[in-house]
Amino acid sequence: MGRFLKRGGVFLAATTMLYVAAMALMVHVPVLGEPAIYRANDYFIRPGGSTWTRYREFDPKGRYDAVIIGSSHAYLGYDPYVVAERGYRAFNLGSDAQSPLCTYWLVKAYLDSVNTPLLIMDLFDEILQGEALEGASDLIQNQPSDAAAAGIAWSLHDLRGMNMLALRLLARPERPLYGSPLYKGLGFCTTGDSIKTEAGPPPADPMPLRADQKHFTEQIIRLCSERGIKLVLSSHFERRDKRGRAHEGMLRYLPKALAGSGIPYLDFTNAPGIDDRNWFEDNNHLNATGARIFTEQLVDTLEALGYLHSLK
Amino acid sequence: MLFNSFEFICIFFPLVTGLYFVLPHRWRWLLLLVASCWFYMTFVPVYILILAFTILVDYFAGLWIERSEGRRRKLLLTASIVANVGVLAFFKYFNFLNESIAALVRGLGFNYGVPDLGILLPIGLSFHTFQSLSYTIEVYRGHQQAERRPGIFALYVMFYPQLVAGPIERPANLLNQINSRTEGTGMRARFDADRVIEGLKQMLWGFFKKLVIADRCAVVVDQVYNAPDHYGALSIALATYLFAVQIYCDFSGYTDIALGAARVMGFNLMVNFRTPYLSRNISEFWSRWHISLSSWFRDYLYIPLGGNRVVKWRWYYNLLVVFLVSGLWHGADWTYVIWGGLHGSYLILAIVFAPLLARITKGIGLDALPKAKRWLNIFITVQLASFAWIFFRAANIHDASTLIHRLFGTAATLDDLRALYKELPRGMLDVTVLLTLLFMAMDPVVDAWVKREKAAPRGLWGTMAYAALLVGILLFGYFGATSFIYFQF
Structure with missing residues (x-):
């Protein structure tokens, strides 16, 4: 056994050395104009896009009336400029496929009761049904906090998390490799076009929600309560194929997660009068028109509930 | 439980193996x-x-x-x-x-x-x-x-x-x-440290084949085979060759993990693959591909039917029956039956035309160039096996016929490959092709090491070679615990 452990130790040391050397080489040797590492696997995300810009524009020392957080649903659907028209200061920290597993570490790294008296967190069924990998790969490379990146990588419980973190620590790019033409400012992205097609029928049965995403949703609720951040959960309009049965899984889960917390869930999924053809950029996301209409309704609701207060 | 899952690698295998040696x-x-x-x-x-x-x-x-x-x-x-x-x-x-x-x-x-x-x-x-x-x-x-x-x-x-x-x-x-x-x-x-390490090395090689080669190839193959009327000759040919590599790495990767896990505990399971794409004819291919199945059919079906110790037509009949049944064994679909039938037909045609082929190779002087002849035979065998894989992989006969029609009936243009390149995730096509070529060069060498048929490098070089395999898995592996193709059979 001693011989086995000794050889195992040598093997692990050799693997670690080779791993760091290979990673460093691929981070610094360009292929077709970019470091080779970005071609090695699809989760090695290039630095850039709206997440890079958004998280550098956000001022953790600033004071916002509301911060919005969530996936692309959030950064395409919740318009901080519409909130500003109503006299409030808001910022959108949504990012691609950001799920509760990632959101938890972002809240922990960036938000407190001073910069964020109100946190509006977008949630929808699919974000609780899928693994966190896609959102994690974007955030680990593109937001500035090492602590948040390490937390997300660790929580994945996946070797890919270790790879992403190693890339972040070895690359440390000073500039993004590309920008986002959709980025408007205040964390918001916008698209003017619409899908112009009919939505399909809703699926027969909702998919099960993942245990890790439910766990981190509950952790976010706890963390906000500890930090004195007022939390509101929200879902924006959905096209026909995402309503009804598709939405039931989350509707069954949320009352249990929110029990005793006093946190409201503002569900606009099935709001009356949703225009499937003209309010959506694609099957999942609101376009500029849809985002404006939705944000106005959201602000109306938050004001009616007494959740929005201007710090100005 | 999949071999390439967290549960197997980190819990089941170490726990069962540990208890096995303690009991x-x-x-x-x-x-x-x-x-x-x-x-x-x-x-x-x-x-x-x-x-x-x-x-x-x-x-x-x-x-x-x-x-x-x-x-x-x-x-x-x-x-x-x-x-x-x-x-x-x-x-x-x-x-x-x-x-x-x-x-x-x-x-x-x-x-x-x-x-x-x-x-x-x-x-x-x-x-x-x-x-x-x-x-x-x-x-x-x-x-x-x-x-x-x-x-x-x-x-x-x-x-x-x-x-x-x-x-x-x-x-x-x-x-x-x-x-x-x-x-x-x-x-x-x-508990013998040398044997346990040999077993673990074979498992590592199996994981490399599955995660780095098979699962990456699958992304390209699926893209083309799931939209058969969307791509031209070059993309279909590339996807078909990659499928040939994918199914080999998927299945032989599984086998290496199985053999390695058994070896750790002291069991020697039978060898199932011997670098089949280096075969010089289809008959040899079947003595190097899924050996445990082909020898099963030989012992329990082909020989009881009379094997080759019968009149010629009956011999051909026996071959065709065995390969049609083998096709059906793989899956309950006509595509598998055709795949088996093609392999049976290849063997029959090889027997029928053997004298003619011998005369031709002698006539053009190929017999004087044994290396060239060997590589030409390997090339032809790979083409025949790859063509048959189209039926194995296609979702149905209609898709298979569409793919074959487009493979031979459309012009081979680079635009077609460029379109495929753009539709796949960044770096997927070029890196997968490069890794596949690298693998094809490595396979005969590493395969002989893990089967203990050739001496593997020892000491530091040996450690570094297997450490490089693990680093290859970490950086290029396509994780996500995708199932093995042969599980469905």
Whole structure:
């Protein structure tokens, strides 16, 4: 056994050395104009896009009336400029496929009761049904906090998390490799076009929600309560194929997660009068028109509930 | 439970292996049996009952066959075969037969109302059924003593490393190792650091093949084969070659993990692959591809049919029957039957035209260039095998015919490849092709190392070579615990 452990130790040391050397080489040797590492696997995300810009524009020392957080649903659907028209200061920290597993570490790294008296967190069924990998790969490379990146990588419980973190620590790019033409400012992205097609029928049965995403949703609720951040959960309009049965899984889960917390869930999924053809950029996301209409309704609701207060 | 899952790598395998070496020899069979049941039940728990049925039938069949003589002995063997094949037919072929009959009857203008069975195919059914059958046939032939302890026989059928995708073991190898009376071998193996490390190295090579090559190739292959009328000749040809590599790495990767896991515990399972794409003809290909299945068919179907010791037409008939059945063994669909039929036809044509080909190669002077002749033969064999894979991979016959039509009927343009390149994730096509070429160069060397047929580098170089494999898996592996292709059979 001693011989086995000794050889195992040598093997692990050799693997670690080779791993760091290979990673460093691929981070610094360009292929077709970019470091080779970005071609090695699809989760090695290039630095850039709206997440890079958004998280550098956000001022953790600033004071916002509301911060919005969530996936692309959030950064395409919740318009901080519409909130500003109503006299409030808001910022959108949504990012691609950001799920509760990632959101938890972002809240922990960036938000407190001073910069964020109100946190509006977008949630929808699919974000609780899928693994966190896609959102994690974007955030680990593109937001500035090492602590948040390490937390997300660790929580994945996946070797890919270790790879992403190693890339972040070895690359440390000073500039993004590309920008986002959709980025408007205040964390918001916008698209003017619409899908112009009919939505399909809703699926027969909702998919099960993942245990890790439910766990981190509950952790976010706890963390906000500890930090004195007022939390509101929200879902924006959905096209026909995402309503009804598709939405039931989350509707069954949320009352249990929110029990005793006093946190409201503002569900606009099935709001009356949703225009499937003209309010959506694609099957999942609101376009500029849809985002404006939705944000106005959201602000109306938050004001009616007494959740929005201007710090100005 | 998949070999490439967190549960297997970090919990099941270390725990079972650790307990195996801690337990006294007499209790190891029980540990392995319980572990194998658990392993199987992580897929669809209730299907363990099908395995239990097969085990019970063949356990008693073995005992009774051994005690019987003459007609009764034959009758018992027939009963065992009927029971095993019956289970296989019901779960695997009922829907296929039903749909085929429905299509025929409706084509003749009649109504047909027998519904399909809404059941999932039990995982690895074809593998453990054949393994169990080989036991009763060997007992019938007097080559194997019937096993008296039901637990030991159950372990022979259910041994977890090879339970769901082979190699299809024979009692003379596996059952005798389970029953080993010799200290240090089979079930009586001690913890031997060198052997354990050899086993782990073979597992590592299997994981490399599966995660770095097979699962990456799958992304490109799926893109093309899921939209057969969208791509031109070059993309289809590339996807087909990559599928040839994918299925080899997927299946032989699984086998290496199985052989390695068994070796760690002191068992030597049979070799299932020997770099098949270096074969010089289709006959050789089948002696190097899925060896445990082709030798099963040889011993229990081809030779009983008369093999090649019959008149020529009957020999051709025997070959075709064996390969059609082999195709059907792989899957209940006409695409598999055609795949098997193609391989049977290749073999028959090779026999028919052998004298003519010999004259041609002599006439053009190829016999004087043995290396060139060898590589030309390998090239032709790869083309033939790859063409047949189109039917194996295509979703149905319509898709296969679309792919073949576009492969030979559209112009080969680089625009087609560029379109494929853009539709795939960044770097997927170029890196996958590069890794595949690298793998093809490495495979004959590393394969010989892990099979202990050639001396692997020792000391620091050996450690660095396997560390490089692990780093390759970490950086280029396509994670996500995708299933193995052969699990569905």
